[in-house]
Amino acid sequence: MSEPFSSPTTGRAPSGAESPSIPVPPDQLSQLIKGVAAKDRSAFAALYEATAPKLLGTIIRILNNRGWAEEVVHDTYIKIWRKADQFDASKASAMTWMITIARNGAIDELRKQPANRKAPEDELEQLASKEPNAQSQVEDQQTVNQLNLCLEELEKDRRDMVRLAYLNGWSRADLATHFDQPVNTVKTWLHRALKQLKGCLTS
Incomplete structure (x- = not known):
């Protein structure tokens, strides 16, 4: 079929x-x-x-x-x-x-594909027109690359949870339902994941 x-x-x-x-x-x-x-x-x-x-x-x-x-x-x-x-x-x-x-x-x-997804060409042109200079582009990309490297060091569930919470705006209740965990557990996981990310980014 x-x-x-x-x-x-x-x-x-x-x-x-x-x-x-x-x-x-x-x-x-x-x-x-x-x-x-x-x-x-x-x-x-x-x-x-x-x-x-x-x-x-x-x-x-x-x-x-x-x-x-x-x-x-x-x-x-x-x-x-x-x-x-x-x-x-x-x-x-x-x-x-x-x-x-x-x-x-x-x-x-x-x-x-957390960092490699390409936007449509017209969106890329709009972004380029808003960038103040090449130096800021390089610095922003370096920050993104470092963040993605640090995210990869997290456990899979923690990594997905951080992305959904802070990149996609999911509420703690949404996360609790999706990961089948109590809301307090979600809060604890996010707190620990952010602490780990902060340590990675500042090292």
């Missing part, structure tokens, strides 16, 4: 992600996923139309780059198509299950 998108190699989500989703009852989403598990393309199309804007918003919140997020949305629905038979409505709602796949995919992308 081929993939559900006609051109999966383009790395772009279908255009439906641009439009607001129409609210669909959770039990109906579960039924659509069951259809997808049976490789029903019409069920997949309906599931996509109902949920793509929500997943796109979730991914943009993590990556802060729409073009990159659209690529991850595309990959997310490929995973949903392949893993639909693993969905268990007794363990999580359909939307929660899909959001988890989307978030994990976005975090994986962020981990693989």
Whole structure:
């Protein structure tokens, strides 16, 4: 069975992600996923139309780059198509299950390419026009490089947590839900991670 998108190699989500989703009852989403598990393309199309804007918003919140997020949305629905038979409505709602796949995919992308992701050329031109001089560009890049090196020294969960909290604006409650930890534990982890980062950056 081929993939559900006609051109999966383009790395772009279908255009439906641009439009607001129409609210669909959770039990109906579960039924659509069951259809997808049976490789029903019409069920997949309906599931996509109902949920793509929500997943796109979730991914943009993590990556802060729409073009990159659209690529991850595309990959997310490929995973949903392949893993639909693993969905268990007794363990999580359909939307929660899909959001988890989307978030994990976005975090994986962020981990693989934290500093190397290229912005569109027009954005690069805008940034260049705002830079006061070449020296500041060099200093800023050195700071970014040093920060990324220090982040790599953190444990994986701590590193992801710091990026989501301080680069993507996640609340402590969001982090607690995502990492399945109490809020106080999240606060402790962040405090220790920041202390470690500060020591690395000043060494």
